[in-house]
Amino acid sequence: METSNKEYYSFQVNLQGMISLLSEHLYSNPNTFIRELLQNAVDAIAALRQLDEGLEGEVRIALPDPAEAHPVFSFQDNGIGLREHEIHEFLSVIGESSKRKNAEDARLFIGKFGIGLLSCFVVSEAITIETRSAFDQKGFRWSAFNDGRYHIDPVEALPIGTKVYLTPKKNYVHLFRPENFIPQIRFYGDALPESITVVANGEEKRINPDPPVWLNPEADRDALLQAGRDIFQLTFLDAVPFQTESGECAGVLYILPYKTQFSVKQHHRIYLKRMFLSETDNGLLPSWAFFVKMIVNSNALSATASRESLMQNDLLRGTRKAIGETLKSYLKSIRDIDLQVYLKIIQTHFLHLKAMAAEDDEFLRLILDDLPFETNKGLRSFKNIREQFPVIYYCADYEEFKQVQRIAEFQGVLVLNVAYTFEEELLKKIKGIRKELNIQEMSSAKLLDTFVNISAEEATRYRSFMDKLAGFTRPLHCTVSLKYFEPKDTPAIFTRADEDFAEATIKKLKASNNPFANALGSLQQQPALLNQFCLNMHNELVQNMLTLDDDYMLQAITEVLYVQALLMGKYPVSEKQMQLFNSALHSLLVMGMKNFIQI
Numbered sequence: 261m262e263t264s265n266k267e268y269y270s271f272q273v274n275l276q277g278m279i280s281l282l283s284e285h286l287y288s289n290p291n292t293f294i295r296e297l298l299q300n301a302v303d304a305i306a307a308l309r310q311l312d313e314g315l316e317g318e319v320r321i322a323l324p325d326p327a328e329a330h331p332v333f334s335f336q337d338n339g340i341g342l343r344e345h346e347i348h349e350f351l352s353v354i355g356e357s358s359k360r361k362n363a364e365d366a367r368l369f370i371g372k373f374g375i376g377l378l379s380c381f382v383v384s385e386a387i388t389i390e391t392r393s394a395f396d397q398k399g400f401r402w403s404a405f406n407d408g409r410y411h412i413d414p415v416e417a418l419p420i421g422t423k424v425y426l427t428p429k430k431n432y433v434h435l436f437r438p439e440n441f442i443p444q445i446r447f448y449g450d451a452l453p454e455s456i457t458v459v460a461n462g463e464e465k466r467i468n469p470d471p472p473v474w475l476n477p478e479a480d481r482d483a484l485l486q487a488g489r490d491i492f493q494l495t496f497l498d499a500v501p502f503q504t505e506s507g508e509c510a511g512v513l514y515i516l517p518y519k520t521q522f523s524v525k526q527h528h529r530i531y532l533k534r535m536f537l538s539e540t541d542n543g544l545l546p547s548w549a550f551f552v553k554m555i556v557n558s559n560a561l562s563a564t565a566s567r568e569s570l571m572q573n574d575l576l577r578g579t580r581k582a583i584g585e586t587l588k589s590y591l592k593s594i595r596d597i598d599l600q601v602y603l604k605i606i607q608t609h610f611l612h613l614k615a616m617a618a619e620d621d622e623f624l625r626l627i628l629d630d631l632p633f634e635t636n637k638g639l640r641s642f643k644n645i646r647e648q649f650p651v652i653y654y655c656a657d658y659e660e661f662k663q664v665q666r667i668a669e670f671q672g673v674l675v676l677n678v679a680y681t682f683e684e685e686l687l688k689k690i691k692g693i694r695k696e697l698n699i700q701e702m703s704s705a706k707l708l709d710t711f712v713n714i715s716a717e718e719a720t721r722y723r724s725f726m727d728k729l730a731g732f733t734r735p736l737h738c739t740v741s742l743k744y745f746e747p748k749d750t751p752a753i754f755t756r757a758d759e760d761f762a763e764a765t766i767k768k769l770k771a772s773n774n775p776f777a778n779a780l781g782s783l784q785q786q787p788a789l790l791n792q793f794c795l796n797m798h799n800e801l802v803q804n805m806l807t808l809d810d811d812y813m814l815q816a817i818t819e820v821l822y823v824q825a826l827l828m829g830k831y832p833v834s835e836k837q838m839q840l841f842n843s844a845l846h847s848l849l850v851m852g853m854k855n856f857i858q859i
């Protein structure tokens with residue numbers, strides 16, 4: 261490609277366009293300048309501390325006096341400062357930063373993108389910076405305007421460090437009032453080791469007088485719980501201090517005192533190099549840890565340009581794994597350390613713990629007996645279930661559970677409702693690790709197997725009755741049977757055959773060399789034919805039906821019982837079935853009335 265005699269131009273950046281872009285998208289909150297100034301001050305102090313280990317970092321902020329004609333805000337640090345060429349190179353070039361020379365810089369500094377200072381233009385038309393480098397005797401004043409112009413003047417007798425001056429725009433004056441500014445700076449800087457002092461209305465206030473309790477390795481459980489109460493306004497079940505090598509994290513995991521939904525995101529406090537970053541967990545917690553609130557500082561993870569979240573990289577994934585391990589080993593040990601706390605955790609968070617146990621056999625073995633399960637006989641611990649019931653049935657589908665629970669209850673059968681996918685997984689796991697237990701899936705179709713069959717003699721006696729009923733129910737696509745079951749006041753139940761059940765029936769028939777097996781096999785495409793309508797021999801109405809010789813009435817009663825069984829089983833009832841019910845009922849009423857009408 262021929263390029264030599266072409267003329268090249270440079271891109272231009274429209275600073276005002278850039279500022280409005282950043283303020284609308286990257287700096288969603290106009291208070292962002294507070295965080296950016298604080299972070300630059302902290303980075304500058306960290307840079308100087310490289311040369312002077314004993315340096316006591318100091319940040320001093322003076323809020324504007326609204327009584328003055330031109331109120332000015334200032335933000336001062338005793339960090340490394342800037343030389344003249346650095347002012348041109350870093351302060352004056354958007355996207356240029358002095359903090360990404362090497363890997364060590366990433367470890368040391370929070371900033372790296374070279375855009376943070378621009379956030380000051382959101383609240384001020386101009387930025388003035390007075391700075392003196394630790395490597396220079398001379399100081400400079402940099403005056404920059406939001407149209408992109410700047411100039412530099414020498415200034416005599418400046419201390420080492422940097423002082424930023426802003427003149428608040430009229431619509432942002434409120435951001436600089438103590439009642440807004442002090443909570444904001446405390447929000448971002450409460451864990452910083454540098455002293456931060458705010459001067460307002462002639463008064464000085466240090467906003468971070470004490471090192472945070474949650475970072476103190478000596479703090480005991482009570483002190484950590486008290487810190488949790490102060491920070492999150494909650495009395496937690498427990499506080500779990502932790503440290504991870506990956507991501508160089510330290511902090512506390514607080515166990516929530518109330519049940520939480522799987523989808524609800526918790527608010528946390530995430531700090532980067534002890535400066536507040538975000539309230540969302542940023543992927544630091546494993547997906548099952550919905551029951552904790554976390555306060556954590558990382559010295560090694562990186563923030564995104566918006567400075568509101570963490571970069572999703574291998575380091576973050578490693579840190580998440582380490583935090584997950586910490587939480588698991590805490591849960592594994594708390595039973596022996598404090599049984600009361602352990603039981604409270606189980607009671608409150610058993611769903612999340614089940615999700616966890618489904619992924620971890622060792623943990624499952626440890627807590628299995630204490631885990632509660634919802635059953636047709638109320639909430640019961642697994643220990644109680646396995647000790648009292650020789651067969652543990654479960655329904656993996658809530659609709660199915662609703663259908664079987666009443667009848668199962670009367671059969672003395674215990675059925676677990678394991679509607680969450682992980683609960684079914686968990687039961688499969690339990691089957692694997694506790695082979696001696698008889699755990700079986702239950703469906704309304706299988707429930708029929710638990711009913712008592714009529715005797716051979718009864719079968720012969722009621723053959724013609726059953727043939728008639730089969731004729732009535734054939735158009736309804738279901739087979740009919742007669743059995744003894746509880747409760748006695750239930751005349752009939754309907755069960756829909758699931759495909760597994762259909763297959764099992766065919767297998768059974770094949771095993772017994774039954775000639776119907778092949779015919780049934782071809783019906784498998786229409787499993788509806790295997791739906792069952794089962795009449796209860798214990799029921800008085802059914803007993804009366806057996807002696808009825810009016811076929812017209814028998815059909816009407818059968819149809820009413822059929823739709824009633826659908827309704828009782830909470831199966832959907834179609835319009836056609838409702839019509840059938842109405843006309844059968846109508847026939848019965850007419851037949852009933854005839855008995856009283858004088859002809």
Ligand SMILES: Nc1ncnc2c1ncn2[C@@H]1O[C@H](COP(=O)(O)OP(=O)(O)OP(=O)(O)O)[C@@H](O)[C@H]1O
Pocket residue numbers: 296300301304337339340341342350351356357358359370371372373374375376377378421422
């Ligand atoms: N208080 C300060 N002391 C010394 N140098 C500073 C100070 N504030 C800003 N600078 C210099 O100006 C540069 C640009 O600052 P800016 O806040 O825009 O970006 P950054 O901090 O490098 O990165 P980021 O956009 O990720 O915050 C910095 O890299 C640093 O060299």
